[in-house]
Amino acid sequence: MIDTLINVAFCVSSLVTVLMLLLPSQYDPRHSTKSTRxxxxxxxxxxxxxxxxxxxxxxxxxxxxxxxxxxxxxxxxxxxxxxxxxxxxxxxxxxxxxxxxxxxxxxxxxxxxxxxxxxxxxxxxxxxxxxxxxxxxxxxxxxxxxxxxxxxxxxxxxxxxxxxxxxxxxxxxxxxxxxxxxxxxxxxxxxxxxxxxxxxxxxxxxxxxxxxxxxxxxxxxxxxxxxxxxxPASHFSPIQDADERIKFLASLPETKEICSKPIRLRVLVSSTSWTPDEDFSVLIEALLQYSKLATSNTDLPEILAIITGKGPQKEMYMQKIATLEAAGKLKKVTIRTAWLSVADYAKLLASASLGVSLHTSSSGVDLPMKVVDMFGAGLPVVGWNRFEAWPELVTEGVNGMGFGSADELAEQLAKLFGDDKKLEALRVGAQKESTRRWxxxxxxxxxxxxxxx
CATH class of the missing domain: 3.40.50.2000 (Glycogen Phosphorylase B;)
Structure with missing residues (x-):
């Protein structure tokens, strides 16, 4: 009996010793000298x-x-x-x-x-x-x-x-x-x-x-x-020179072909993680409606929509877009995807005409950082606004506009792209917002x- 107790005690003490030796080291500011601390x-x-x-x-x-x-x-x-x-x-x-x-x-x-x-x-x-x-x-x-x-x-x-x-x-x-x-x-x-x-x-x-x-x-x-x-961080900044914006867009492999054509064009940018909290079908439906409007209204320019980001639902939506293009339902609308470096993404935002945020907010109290980046580049924004925290980021009609459906988004695209003064007024507001830094x-x-x- 005594031998058994001795063996149990030995095993327990050994286990405790091993556990003590495996404990992670603690923080101690005295471990470094003042010169290197x-x-x-x-x-x-x-x-x-x-x-x-x-x-x-x-x-x-x-x-x-x-x-x-x-x-x-x-x-x-x-x-x-x-x-x-x-x-x-x-x-x-x-x-x-x-x-x-x-x-x-x-x-x-x-x-x-x-x-x-x-x-x-x-x-x-x-x-x-x-x-x-x-x-x-x-x-x-x-x-x-x-x-x-x-x-x-x-x-x-x-x-x-x-x-x-x-x-x-x-x-x-x-x-x-x-x-x-x-x-x-x-x-x-x-x-x-x-x-x-x-x-x-x-x-x-x-x-x-x-x-x-x-x-x-x-x-x-x-x-x-x-x-x-x-x-926004410092690498996001507005590009004031319109020729510089056009030159950059013409240099990107994803955009240079259409930007070289002699057409009236507006560049729309949306950054997405292709996840369920960003319903990309809203943008696709809005672009379909815009295509119908622009086909019958020659005053509306063509749209080049550039979608950046990676995520699980990307392939599903790209197949849907390819089917719509093949059926001729995206006239006067071109959709391209891109994965850019940090520097090129910042320049793309500064060179675009309008940014789109599809973030719907699962909690109602978070905000899409992509809109912050867009403002940092002086880019006006239209975004899904059916959640509580939206007014903390966007001032309606000053630096951006909100929507709650594909119909509303299509209406805003037609309104802003059909009136340069309205779009420019939002750009001025976005550039003012760009002065607020991280x-x-x-x-x-x-x-x-x-x-x-």
Whole structure:
């Protein structure tokens, strides 16, 4: 009996010793000398493609440029911002992508594969946050996705004595509801999960004042909630010279053929992630209606619609567009897709006639960053406006216009492209909006919290 107890005690003590040895190291500012110590150290976690997460890249650049040390963790499916790659204060740590077999749009398979995908992500995230990267003073987490990000980040921060800050772009449960429906049990579990784990954060950023109200009232958060509105980065800027705009459009492989024709043309740009929260069929239907109007009304110009971005529903919509073109239903309308570098995308926005946002907002309190980029380039916008936070971004009739259906969008396209004065008035308003920049918003809010100003 005594021998058995001794063996059990030995096993338990050995297990405890192993666990103690495997615990991640804690943050300690004394580990660096004053001469080498940065103003602060920040990990930024993006459970998504870093290159397609502009707001988190802007966070990283602002921290680095103000003397902080940044480790940004995420998928590396596309090229990040060039300044992020070249900055000596920035380190990019890639997350291993989950197996392709676990990605599905089928509801039944999603409920089966989902737990396996989450388990794979838990292992990869824990390895990155607890062992691959050194401990930092702060961990800034993009939300959504919230599962499993918030749980893993909360545990890592607890063990490493790191302060957790959540940057709310939207709500994870509302995104999940688009796929499964608002009454699905997994959506309710996701909401509960999000409300529980977000309470471990030291502070919160959010993209709108309306979102702050939801976090305060519905999530009952006690930590500071700081609205940090999206603003354009410095590489987005208006192009005042009309000839320079035409020259750039003529240089792009996707647009040079039609831009070289002697026709009256308006260039429409829409950036989309080709996901269910952006109903691209609204734009297609509006362009079909415009085609009919322009065919009978010679005062209306031709439209070149350039669609940028990558996403799961792209091929489905491209097949639909090809079918409509083959049937001759898109007369005086040409649709092209493009995937551009950061610099060329900024120039495209500055060279276009009008931007279109199809973002419908799963929560009603988030905002499309693509509109911010368009304003940064001095490009007026028409966008889906049937959600609460829209007026925080667009001033109706000054720098843009809202719509709630394909009919309304077609009507606005005909109105603006048929009257140069109305379009130019919106451009003036958008160029005025372009003076409001990311650093002006970030420094007194995020910079102050992180001790960088």
């Amino acid at each position: 940065p103003k602060t150290s920040v990990q930024i976690l993006v459970l998504g493609d870093i290159g397609r997460s502009p707001r988190m890249q802007y966070h990283a650049l602002s921290i680095a440029r103000n003397g902080g040390q940044v480790v940004i963790i995420g998928y590396t499916e596309s090229d990040p911002h060039p300044d992020l790659i070249s900055h000596p204060n920035v380190t990019i740590v890639p997350i291993r992508p989950h197996p392709a077999i676990l990605q599905t749009s089928n509801k039944l398979l999603f409920t089966l594969y989902g737990p396996l995908k989450v388990l794979f992500q838990v292992v990869c995230l824990w390895r990155c946050l607890a062992y691959t990267t050194p401990p930092s003073r702060w961990l800034l987490v993009q939300n959504p996705p919230s599962i499993p990000t918030l749980a893993v980040a909360s545990l890592s921060c607890f063990l490493r004595q790191t302060r957790l800050v959540i940057d709310w772009h939207n709500f994870g449960y509302s995104i999940l509801a688009l796929k499964l429906g608002p009454n699905h049990p997994l959506v309710k579990v996701s909401l509960w999960y999000e409300k529980i784990f977000c309470k471990s954060a030291f502070a919160h950023f959010c993209v709108t004042d309306a979102m702050r109200s939801v976090l305060k009232q519905d999530f009952q958060l006690q930590a500071p909630i700081l609205p940090l509105h999206d603003r 650093d002006d918003e970030w420094n007194p809010i995020a910079g102050k919290l992180l001790g960088l100003n």
